[in-house]
Amino acid sequence: MRVKLEHRLEQRWWHSAITPLAAVIAALVVGAVFLRIQGFEPLAVYRALFRASFTSVYGITDSLAIATPLVVTGLAAGVAFRMNLFNIGAEGQLYAGAIIGSWAGIALAPHLPGPLAIAAVLILSAVGGMLWAVPMAVFKAYFGTSEIITSLMLTFVALFLMRYLIFGSASFWRDPSSTNFPQGKKIDAAGELPLFGEYRTGWGLVVVVLVAIVVWVIVRFTSAGYDMNVVGSSPKAARYAGISTKRVMMMALLLSGALGGLAGGVEVAGRAHALDPNGLELGFGFTGIVVAALARYNPFGIVLVAVFLGGLRNAGAALQSMAGERVPVEVSLMLQGAILLFAIGAEIFVRNRLRIVRAAVATR
Amino acid sequence: MNNSAIVLTLAASVVAAVPIALAAFGELLSERSGVLNLGVEGMMLIGAVCAFQAGNSTGNLWLALFVGAVAGAALSLVHAVLTITMRASQIVSGLSLTIFGTGLATFVGKSIEGVPLETDFRPSAWGPLADLPVVGPVLFDQDPMVYVTIVLGVLIGWYLNHTRAGLAVRAVGESPATADSMGIGVARVRYLHVVAGGFLAGAAGAYLVLGQVPSWSQDGTTSGLGWIAVALVVFASWKPLRVLVGAFLFGFSRQLNFYLQGRGVDVPAEFLSMMPYLLTIIVLVVWGSRDLRRRVGAPAALGLPYVRDER
Numbered sequence: 031m032r033v034k035l036e037h038r039l040e041q042r043w044w045h046s047a048i049t050p051l052a053a054v055i056a057a058l059v060v061g062a063v064f065l066r067i068q069g070f071e072p073l074a075v076y077r078a079l080f081r082a083s084f085t086s087v088y089g090i091t092d093s094l095a096i097a098t099p100l101v102v103t104g105l106a107a108g109v110a111f112r113m114n115l116f117n118i119g120a121e122g123q124l125y126a127g128a129i130i131g132s133w134a135g136i137a138l139a140p141h142l143p144g145p146l147a148i149a150a151v152l153i154l155s156a157v158g159g160m161l162w163a164v165p166m167a168v169f170k171a172y173f174g175t176s177e178i179i180t181s182l183m184l185t186f187v188a189l190f191l192m193r194y195l196i197f198g199s200a201s202f203w204r205d206p207s208s209t210n211f212p213q214g215k216k217i218d219a220a221g222e223l224p225l226f227g228e229y230r231t232g233w234g235l236v237v238v239v240l241v242a243i244v245v246w247v248i249v250r251f252t253s254a255g256y257d258m259n260v261v262g263s264s265p266k267a268a269r270y271a272g273i274s275t276k277r278v279m280m281m282a283l284l285l286s287g288a289l290g291g292l293a294g295g296v297e298v299a300g301r302a303h304a305l306d307p308n309g310l311e312l313g314f315g316f317t318g319i320v321v322a323a324l325a326r327y328n329p330f331g332i333v334l335v336a337v338f339l340g341g342l343r344n345a346g347a348a349l350q351s352m353a354g355e356r357v358p359v360e361v362s363l364m365l366q367g368a369i370l371l372f373a374i375g376a377e378i379f380v381r382n383r384l385r386i387v388r389a390a391v392a393t394r
Numbered sequence: 395m396n397n398s399a400i401v402l403t404l405a406a407s408v409v410a411a412v413p414i415a416l417a418a419f420g421e422l423l424s425e426r427s428g429v430l431n432l433g434v435e436g437m438m439l440i441g442a443v444c445a446f447q448a449g450n451s452t453g454n455l456w457l458a459l460f461v462g463a464v465a466g467a468a469l470s471l472v473h474a475v476l477t478i479t480m481r482a483s484q485i486v487s488g489l490s491l492t493i494f495g496t497g498l499a500t501f502v503g504k505s506i507e508g509v510p511l512e513t514d515f516r517p518s519a520w521g522p523l524a525d526l527p528v529v530g531p532v533l534f535d536q537d538p539m540v541y542v543t544i545v546l547g548v549l550i551g552w553y554l555n556h557t558r559a560g561l562a563v564r565a566v567g568e569s570p571a572t573a574d575s576m577g578i579g580v581a582r583v584r585y586l587h588v589v590a591g592g593f594l595a596g597a598a599g600a601y602l603v604l605g606q607v608p609s610w611s612q613d614g615t616t617s618g619l620g621w622i623a624v625a626l627v628v629f630a631s632w633k634p635l636r637v638l639v640g641a642f643l644f645g646f647s648r649q650l651n652f653y654l655q656g657r658g659v660d661v662p663a664e665f666l667s668m669m670p671y672l673l674t675i676i677v678l679v680v681w682g683s684r685d686l687r688r689r690v691g692a693p694a695a696l697g698l699p700y701v702r703d704e705r
Binding site (some may be wrong): 064066111116118166169173175176178179180182183184186187190191193194196198199286316319320323358360361363364365366367368370371374375376378 | 432452472475476480481482483484486487489490491493494495496497498500501502504505530565617618621624628662664665667668671672675678679
């Protein structure tokens with residue numbers, strides 16, 4: 031007797047809804063084991079986690095503030111991954127976007143009227159991310175170089191570039207009055223995305239939800255989106271149909287890079303208000319991969335998953351400041367990794383079903 | 395002259411090459427059997443954090459190394475199950491392994507941040523050989539893991555090219571259907587080599603704390619070394635001896651910034667730190683291009699799941 035995987039002929043709608051849920055539960059169980067090993071009470075930690083992020087207005091708005099950049103990095107990963115193009119360097123594109131975006135915030139914003147100043151920061155940061163993605167896109171499309179490794183290596187290069195601009199030199203981005211602890215220069219107030227009253231979330235959230243809708247429209251209703259779908263599902267078929275796979279790959283990777291850069295702009299205009307290597311190094315780019323994978327690359331799914339993971343991350347910080355237990359912030363990183371692994375495992379059961387085959391009947 | 399900056403830099407490059415080479419050997423074994431594992435970075439971090447804990451609680455270096463390696467192997471088993479048995483995308487699964495490994499290692503490692511490691515690999519001189527000019531300090535005054543790594547490179551080359559088992563591995567990586575019809579258990583070979591790869595990646599991570607920087611921090615410990623190892627396998631055309639050479643080159647590029655700063659060369663440290671990453675990109679563009687890949691020896695079935703019914 032042995033167990034066999036078989037393709038499901040039809041997928042029910044609830045299969046795709048239940049997978050992420052099952053993955054989250056399984057990950058919480060695994061997380062509980064590691065929490066216990068480290069000497070924490072898992073149930074108490076999870077209860078505190080939920081309470082910190084999702085039960086008060088302040089908690090929810092804080093979670094949304096963290097979810098805001100995650101939506102865009104999730105979209106960045108999503109548009110590329112669904113074509114089997116693995117741009118895992120949204121983190122680096124975010125830094126590049128933040129560098130150009132904060133330049134715009136300092137140099138251009140004071141001379142522009144209200145909304146235009148904000149638009150300048152956001153648009154130029156997207157351009158920055160896109161430019162940072164150019165080597166990856168060109169090498170992939172024209173030489174077949176693995177975009178996975180180039181995008182990641184460029185992330186480290188961007189990280190060091192950003193550190194150089196703030197810590198290593200008296201650059202345009204550095205606040206000249208901060209000599210002992212170098213900091214980024216504040217962008218002009220005109221370039222800041224306004225917050226909702228006293229809460230930490232604001233118009234940035236509106237912007238990223240609009241961007242998600244735009245991405246959905248592009249993928250779903252435009253000819254460019256159609257080309258991307260064809261190349262994504264079968265490059266060979268695309269070639270027969272006369273679609274230039276190189277051009278489409280370039281386009282998708284550059285769009286992905288621009289979204290990564292926009293995440294940097296949203297951070298600069300909405301939260302950090304300066305090029306801040308310490309404030310920005312939060313791994314939003316990498317978490318974006320988790321967001322996209324859990325949402326199965328669906329733009330609206332990405333918004334929902336981003337809110338969930340934003341809450342998880344926000345709770346991490348809240349847990350640390352909690353009296354008594356002092357659970358490390360990193361618990362949320364571990365949980366999100368475990369959720370992702372289980373989601374991939376569960377995916378198999380959406381596409382296939384298990385059948386028990388008796389050895390005597392048939393093996394082939 | 396053995397105390398000159400350049401000789402010391404070369405000697406340090408050898409040490410810096412060890413973890414890159416070990417991790418790349420592991421990835422090479424896995425890829426030769428047809429399984430791409432992008433989880434190297436995650437396995438290295440888990441290996442490092444577990445080796446650190448084991449090192450400080452037992453004081454036994456080799457045991458700590460072994461614990462780190464086993465931790466890496468355990469994590470790679472997840473990848474094996476997901477990609478070989480469940481046929482998940484090797485790329486997505488490997489990426490998730492890195493994300494999970496990084497998260498778990500930072501969580502577990504939180505309690506030991508800033509704690510010094512009380513035991514580490516020390517260089518030991520080979521008597522008078524160590525006094526030879528240049529080669530003395532570079533080759534004959536190193537810690538034992540340097541020699542283990544070199545021997546391992548030779549052994550893996552011999553295993554893949556001159557043994558029956560090695561032939562089976564290559565067959566599975568090139569054409570699993572053919573291997574299957576020859577009676578080779580494709581899944582078994584792949585499982586073994588993915589786990590062996592994880593074992594070596596774990597050991598590589600362990601060496602980072604046991605042999606290089608005896609403390610733990612998630613940012614500083616691997617800083618992308620696992621990814622450099624993945625690129626190095628391509629650069630080395632899937633050949634173990636070339637991995638050794640390439641690892642030394644990367645080790646050197648990591649040491650270059652200390653050397654140049656010592657000489658008072660006025661290049662900002664941040665730019666020198668970018669070197670290994672830029673070097674990786676250049677190397678990949680040149681060696682990893684689509685047209686060259688097949689000619690330089692990429693396993694033909696790399697990245698593809700094997701399903702007998704759908705042959």
